[in-house]
Amino acid sequence: MATIARRGILFIVSGPSGAGKTTLSDAVLRVFEDLELSVSYTTRAPRGEEIDGVDYRFVDRERFDAMLAAGDLAEWAEVHAHRYGTPRQPLERAVAEGRDILLDIDVQGARKIKELFPDAVSVFLLPPDRATLAGRLRGRGTDDDATVSRRLQNACREIASAPDYDFLIVNVDRAAAAAEFEAIVRGERRRVARMRQDVLAAFVRRFETEP
Amino acid sequence: MATIARRGILFIVSGPSGAGKTTLSDAVLRVFEDLELSVSYTTRAPRGEEIDGVDYRFVDRERFDAMLAAGDLAEWAEVHAHRYGTPRQPLERAVAEGRDILLDIDVQGARKIKELFPDAVSVFLLPPDRATLAGRLRGRGTDDDATVSRRLQNACREIASAPDYDFLIVNVDRAAAAAEFEAIVRGERRRVARMRQDVLAAFVRRFETEP
Numbered sequence: 486m487a488t489i490a491r492r493g494i495l496f497i498v499s500g501p502s503g504a505g506k507t508t509l510s511d512a513v514l515r516v517f518e519d520l521e522l523s524v525s526y527t528t529r530a531p532r533g534e535e536i537d538g539v540d541y542r543f544v545d546r547e548r549f550d551a552m553l554a555a556g557d558l559a560e561w562a563e564v565h566a567h568r569y570g571t572p573r574q575p576l577e578r579a580v581a582e583g584r585d586i587l588l589d590i591d592v593q594g595a596r597k598i599k600e601l602f603p604d605a606v607s608v609f610l611l612p613p614d615r616a617t618l619a620g621r622l623r624g625r626g627t628d629d630d631a632t633v634s635r636r637l638q639n640a641c642r643e644i645a646s647a648p649d650y651d652f653l654i655v656n657v658d659r660a661a662a663a664a665e666f667e668a669i670v671r672g673e674r675r676r677v678a679r680m681r682q683d684v685l686a687a688f689v690r691r692f693e694t695e696p
Numbered sequence: 697m698a699t700i701a702r703r704g705i706l707f708i709v710s711g712p713s714g715a716g717k718t719t720l721s722d723a724v725l726r727v728f729e730d731l732e733l734s735v736s737y738t739t740r741a742p743r744g745e746e747i748d749g750v751d752y753r754f755v756d757r758e759r760f761d762a763m764l765a766a767g768d769l770a771e772w773a774e775v776h777a778h779r780y781g782t783p784r785q786p787l788e789r790a791v792a793e794g795r796d797i798l799l800d801i802d803v804q805g806a807r808k809i810k811e812l813f814p815d816a817v818s819v820f821l822l823p824p825d826r827a828t829l830a831g832r833l834r835g836r837g838t839d840d841d842a843t844v845s846r847r848l849q850n851a852c853r854e855i856a857s858a859p860d861y862d863f864l865i866v867n868v869d870r871a872a873a874a875a876e877f878e879a880i881v882r883g884e885r886r887r888v889a890r891m892r893q894d895v896l897a898a899f900v901r902r903f904e905t906e907p
Binding site: 488489608609611614615618640641642644645647648649650651652653654655664665667668669670671672673675676677678680682685686688689691692693 | 699700819820822825826829851852853855856858859860861862863864865866875876878879880881882883884886887888889891893896897899900902903904
């Protein structure tokens with residue numbers, strides 16, 4: 486028995502738009518078969534090749550607001566007149582059952598998740614500098630100049646919250662950033678404070694009592 | 697600038713005799729060129745191919761006790777009539793200068809280092825079970841049966857302190873154990889709490905002020 490049973494871990498990856506959160510999340514999810522992505526609910530329409538239940542759960546406003554009223558959302562926000570929210574019960578279940586969840590989430594959402602789940606591991610992904618960030622935001626080619634400019638301002642404001650996170654990764658090279666995130670996942674899984682203390686105690690006691 | 701200046705980290709690897717601390721330490725030191733091994737002072741004579749200044753610093757009792765009296769030892773112990781101690785100043789300098797140190801140290805020593813340096817990262821290495829531990833202690837072939845038996849009893853008692861550590865690795869496979877320790881090192885190096893807050897603040901501020 487090389488693994489001592491433990492609580493599940495919520496890994497939050499956050500950072501400004503354009504930092505590379507989604508690319509990083511995809512890379513880390515490919516490495517860890519036993520890391521699940523938290524899928525948000527949203528009232529906006531699917532874009533491009535987005536798949537319901539994979540990228541988001543696309544719901545109408547009525548359904549969204551019913552979840553909100555029932556307390557079923559761990560965090561939610563309205564962005565450009567669309568609502569986005571993270572369902573709460575799957576996170577609670579995962580922690581109790583020892584499964585790990587990855588949340589790719591904006592700065593405001595990350596703050597709320599961390600309030601609700603203080604044991605969550607929060608990782609802030611930083612672009613190396615403002616020029617690189619601006620280049621990445623323009624490079625998407627999906628938004629007009631005014632939108633890019635507004636996003637850049639928002640991003641630079643959001644970066645001010647980096648010191649509130651547990652870990653910080655500067656995304657110069659995507660492979661290096663993914664390797665650092667992987668190390669954080671592997672390391673945190675070995676943390677004694679997350680292990681089930683009854684199981685750990687039993688494991689330790691066996692050394693005293695075995696023949 | 698992908699790295700934000702930070703304090704050095706003291707990585708403690710501890711566990712009972714026979715858990716595989718030295719093999720693990722050697723593997724991790726090969727991976728990280730910028731991780732230095734803390735070299736203990738001892739009053740015992742060199743054994744086999746041990747090199748002064750590499751495996752230990754071999755000193756006479758008078759020199760050892762002078763260091764002890766001067767408060768120059770972070771921890772020390774007498775084992776089988778020989779004294780062993782960890783010099784304090786190299787650890788303090790490393791933390792201040794942002795260099796990381798690995799301490800391969802027994803359970804009592806680890807406790808004292810952690811008291812003196814609460815930010816140290818402590819990793820407990822566990823054998824998978826008592827039978828494997830007994831086999832490893834016998835397998836060395838350097839000790840008689842009575843010594844092996846006494847070591848096994850000591851080891852099983854020391855294992856009771858595993859829950860006091862930050863991280864726990866069960867050493868089933870040496871490569872897997874080394875990979876887990878590596879992940880802990882890489883991960884802890886990205887921890888915001890260890891970064892120099894003035895440097896981090898300056899890094900963040902640049903996003904607001906850059907053109």
